[in-house]
Amino acid sequence: MENIIEIKGLTKKYNRTIALNNIDLDLKKGKIIGILGPNGSGKTTLIKLLTGLLHETKGVIKIDGHIPSVYTKSIISYLPDRNALYSWMKIDDAIKMFMDFYEDFDEKKADSLLEFMKLDRTMKVSELSKGMKEKLNLTLVLARKAKVYIMDEPIAGVDPVARDQILKAIIDNYEENSTMIITTHLVKDMENIFDEVVFIGDGEIILQGDAETLREDKKINIDDIYKEIFG
Amino acid sequence: MDFDNGLPIYIQILNLLKIKMATGEIKEGDKLPSVRDMATELKVNPNTISRSYTELEKEDLIYTQRGMGTFVTEDIEKLKALKKKMATKKIHKFILEMKELGFTKEELSRDILELKMEED
Numbered sequence: 001m002e003n004i005i006e007i008k009g010l011t012k013k014y015n016r017t018i019a020l021n022n023i024d025l026d027l028k029k030g031k032i033i034g035i036l037g038p039n040g041s042g043k044t045t046l047i048k049l050l051t052g053l054l055h056e057t058k059g060v061i062k063i064d065g066h067i068p069s070v071y072t073k074s075i076i077s078y079l080p081d082r083n084a085l086y087s088w089m090k091i092d093d094a095i096k097m098f099m100d101f102y103e104d105f106d107e108k109k110a111d112s113l114l115e116f117m118k119l120d121r122t123m124k125v126s127e128l129s130k131g132m133k134e135k136l137n138l139t140l141v142l143a144r145k146a147k148v149y150i151m152d153e154p155i156a157g158v159d160p161v162a163r164d165q166i167l168k169a170i171i172d173n174y175e176e177n178s179t180m181i182i183t184t185h186l187v188k189d190m191e192n193i194f195d196e197v198v199f200i201g202d203g204e205i206i207l208q209g210d211a212e213t214l215r216e217d218k219k220i221n222i223d224d225i226y227k228e229i230f231g
Numbered sequence: 232m233d234f235d236n237g238l239p240i241y242i243q244i245l246n247l248l249k250i251k252m253a254t255g256e257i258k259e260g261d262k263l264p265s266v267r268d269m270a271t272e273l274k275v276n277p278n279t280i281s282r283s284y285t286e287l288e289k290e291d292l293i294y295t296q297r298g299m300g301t302f303v304t305e306d307i308e309k310l311k312a313l314k315k316k317m318a319t320k321k322i323h324k325f326i327l328e329m330k331e332l333g334f335t336k337e338e339l340s341r342d343i344l345e346l347k348m349e350e351d
Contacts, residue, residue, distance in 0.1 A: 032276055167274050172267065174277060192240055192275040212239040212279070220237045 004029040004148060004179045005050070010059035012045050012203075019045040021203040022059070030176050032193055034211075035183040036222075037200035038230050043183040044081055046200070047152050050181070051078045064147060074103075077146035081153045081183075083133045085125050091136060092121035098140050110143035113173075117165055131162035138166055142173045149180045155189060163189060191222040199229055240275055241282040248287060252303060253314040263293060263301040 005027040012020040020042045027033055037043050048054040049061060052068035063072040085094050091114070098105045114120060117135040119128075128136060138154060154170070155163045171193055174180060184190045191197070191211065199206040206229055207214075211222055218225055234243045251257040263269070266284065270277040284301055287293045291309060295301045304310065329339050 164274070168271050171271050171274065171277065192234060192273075192279070195276055195278055211276075212241060212282075215237060215239045218237075221235055223235075224237070 002029045003027060004064055005181075006060075006062040008060045010046075010049065010061060011057045012042075012049060012054065013057045018203050020049075023203075023205050025198065025205060025208070027179065027181065027198075028196070029179055031195040032170075032174060032180045032182065034187075034190060034194035034197040034222075035181060035200060036185070036187055036197055036226055037183075038185055041200045042203040043200055044152055045203075047078075047081075047150055047181075047183060050150060051076055075147040077102075077104075077141045077144040077149045079137055079141040079149075079151040079154055081156070083125075083137060085133070085137065087124075087126040089125045090121065091119060091123050091125070094125065094136065094140060095121065098143070102144050104145040106143050106145055109145075109173075110139060113139040113143055113169060116169060116172075131158040134158050135162060135165060135169075138169060142169060147178055149178060151180070151182045153183055153185070155184065155186055167193060187226045188223040194222070197222055199226065201230060234275070241279050241286065244273065244275070244280065244283040245286050248283065249292070249313060249317065252292065252310055253317050257303055259303055259307050259310055260305045261303045263303065265300065 003026045005025070007023060007025040010020055010023045010025075011018070023046075035043050035046065045054065049056055050063065050068065052073055061068055064075055066072050089097075095107065095110055098110075099107060114136075117132075117139055119132060119136055119139070123132075125133070125136070134154065134157075138151070141149060141151065151170075155166055158166065167190070170180065170182070182190065182194075194211045196209065197211050197214065198208045207225070214225060215221055220228075234240045236243065238246075248257070248263075257263070263284070264272065266277050266280045269280045273280070284293065284295070288295065291304060291306075292313060293301055293303055326336075326339065334342075
């Protein structure tokens with residue numbers, strides 16, 4: 001199968017600190033991929049390099065054959081690890097802003113996702129709980145028809161009910177011709193939705209593989225493998 | 232639903248479906264949920280559900296009709312055979328465990344008979 005992302009010799013340093021150390025990583029098209037690692041492992045740095053928010057110190061990133069650029073930004077729908085919406089906005093304003101920004105934004109899909117998340121356009125961002133904000137941000141991200149969805153810690157810090165809704169929305173909106181890349185340290189809650197998993201620790205790739213094959217080979221689930229590696 | 236016994240999830244799901252077929256919770260000719268609905272319901276990757284369905288199709292326990300959906304076999308004999316096979320497997324496992332505890336076949340049959348009489 002075709003690779004949607006190809007990374008070679010990628011290094012990112014912040015002054016003297018090495019966040020990513022010479023990593024190689026190929027990700028196949030049409031999969032849901034979990035990037036797993038504890039806080040500070042390099043996950044968010046990797047995501048920010050993919051989304052073009054940071055620049056590499058060394059190495060090459062190719063997304064759909066292109067280095068991070070205006071083109072790659074147009075095909076990536078990105079959920080940051082924190083809320084990026086203005087607090088003065090109503091949900092309606094956020095939807096309109098996304099429609100202005102992104103040609104691939106599907107308003108109908110946004111409305112059906114809002115309904116599923118039990119949110120409505122008249123609500124104010126400043127009055128939403130943490131879980132509701134996360135659900136709103138996810139709605140905006142999934143309502144785009146992108147080739148690549150990148151979600152940084154989509155369920156961190158939300159209650160179990162919101163967590164369930166977020167998982168269901170992700171599964172329901174997954175399409176075979178798009179790719180979803182999801183970082184998490186909450187492996188137990190998310191492992192069942194991954195086709196493939198990549199374990200990152202101290203800026204290096206420790207293990208990568210098909211989730212079901214790893215379960216079969218090691219006779220334990222992904223969460224236990226995670227604990228073996230990082231515990 | 233938790234899938235935490237260390238088996239691949241597609242196997243856990245197909246085992247779950249087999250139990251439902253054996254107990255009659257899902258009957259011959261019943262329509263199964265679509266891959267997408269089942270995936271959302273169980274909160275697992277849709278490709279995992281596809282794989283479970285493919286394996287069950289290989290065993291002739293379910294079949295897919297284009298544009299209609301996926302159905303449990305109409306062949307009652309196949310479902311009976313499934314139930315029998317699952318029972319045999321469980322009995323074998325039980326016998327093996329009792330052997331490990333040091334029981335002979337004779338002791339085992341005697342104990343089972345005694346238990347049965349108590350229950351009756």
